[in-house]
Amino acid sequence: MPRVCAQLAELTAQQATDAAQLARLIQSDAALAGELMRVANSPAMRPRSPIVSLQQAVSWLGVAEVRNLAMAVMLRGEVFNAPGHEPESEELWREAWLAGLWAKEIARSRRKHVESAFLAALMHRTGAALALKILSGFEVQRRTVMDAQSFADLVVEFEPAFGRLLMSVWRLPADVQEAAIGWRSYMTSSHGDLAGTVHAAHLLATHTLHPQLLDEELVMASPVFEQLGVFPDDRRVMLAKRDQIRSLAGI
């Protein structure tokens, strides 16, 4: 895990922290600082007046949100970043980030704590992103370009192993790891509820990004919502938050 992120995790989890301490640390990472300022000023966060300093942004967003953002920015910079395959990396990133935000909504509506759901959904494409990055590095090193189908097949093949490796190195909770890896087969996952949440969040994220590919009716009809016990009228209430989620994600 990059230094700033590791220090942030340490600072936010293990000791009494103040906004000034966090702001000083974040200053050393331009990408994180920029993202924090953007989110703090976004309409979804409804700042009373424009936020002009990092310390103000940290105070406004709170420790949990800063930690989530730091994780997201770190992932984007370190993992969702495959030279030569930038559009695919960006697409995976947008899916992951939106899924994280949707997962929070799903968890809240089911009277579950939101943090594990957010983290598992945010991480659910890291295996694919890392595979993409490593394979693209291989192409650069060998000065070769694989055919698109073989490349895609390899990403699919390595996604679970790379995802598991990364999350175990980062010592994420076991349920988060299992859900982030096993979300496609949520019905047989040992953490089926969390994996189902990630699956549903993935569908909602895909719908938010590409409504023409996955329309509202298809999302509504997904059996994952039955597994989670979310009734059709509750799904509609959830989908009505689409613009709010999009605004929060900056997409």
Added chain:
Amino acid sequence: MQSGDFDLICLGSGPAGQKAAVQAAKAGFRAAIVEREPQVGGSCLLSGTIPSKALREQALRYRRMQGSATSLAVELRGDAPLSALLHGVDAVIAAQDRYLLAQLQRNGVELIRGRGVFLDAHRLEVQHLDGTHRVLSSPRMLLATGSRPRHVAAIEVDHEHVVDSDSILSLPYIPRSMFVLGSGVIACEYASIFAALGCAVTMLDKAAEPLGFLDPALRSGFLAAFRAMGGEYLGGSEVSGARFDGFSQVEVKLGNGKSLAADIVFAAFGRVANLDGIGLDRLELGISPRGTVQVNERFETNIPGIYAAGDAIGPPALACAAADQGRRAALAALGLPPPPTTSLVPSGVYTIPEIACVGLSQAEAASKHIDLLVGRADFSEVARAHIAGEPSGFLSLLCERGTARVLGVQVLGEGATELVHLGQAAIACGATADFFIEQIFNFPTMSEAYRIAAFDILKQRTMPQSAQFKLAGAAR
């Protein structure tokens, strides 16, 4: 009475609904359960009784390991994810779910998954998760919809910074500090569990002491154990609001103008019956001021043919009581004779340490002018308690002074909820304290506490009355 698709439809598959349907089916009637959750068992199985007890077991193990770690020169990590502590709970729930499903199937109870909404007193529209609908009819309906955490207007539960007894179980990590708002059973159970796990827990409530329905010795015993684990109880605290400070803490405002801050706030204001969205507005059903369904002694509501049981009708809101009520409601609804009634319902509080009572309390005895002898056994005198490493706690035997008949039992300490059943059997059989002296129990066992308490009763009975008064005065 007109016939329908079923002879009895139970709304909800918790202990009340499930036992009612099985009882009806066993008696040869067509029974169905309508359940809105993906699994059967109600909140007892999915978000209440079972998961919280599993977490409690882990907290106990953690505490015991902490005790052993020093002697074994082992360092324990204090930052274990809560999910790791709940490891195995999903398997317990799945096993129970399978068992309950098999029981329903074996007895021919039809399980209909969906949200039931009353169209009238005898017709129920079931909205399925796939969006389809079906109308069921029956001359008899049982409301066994259970309960959910009660929320109050001043405290917004966001399931992130302010949690309730549903979302507390999916916290990713054990917080560093927690305020528990409330002083009832659920508040005390979670407060003691998180304190045992190393979280700095402060309970805030207007009551001077927690668990106000218990006798003073049990209350003070719990409080002493809670404080020994680092917990704090601030009685006389009126909480007027709780708000995330937008940074790292939740600020709790007290009525006296002061404010305090912690990582997480657990709002434990009791439970409220699940009666929303099921079409009760069409029925003019009698609802109490506390929001529970009003029933008579046969568990029938003011609307003929509609019965209610379990948490939906309010206290005691215990799983064991709900199961019994469900059975009785089914028998009453189907015109079958009820089994003999018993007022002996044990109550178990799964705090650390456990608390259990059955029969008469000292307060009830005083209000009924019953002269009591209280025999006490401290667990420090029980060999098995030392072997188990849990030598704190006590058992009190409450006996009628003249006859020594056992009228009540109170236990505080590990295994209390099991230990109380021996006393319950003695009360049910009309036994006296002498029963525990005459019988031979295994040794070493916790049941030895009954003998010790019975000898204490014997000592008081053979003591001159003047000395007894002195003793009673000293106990107060």
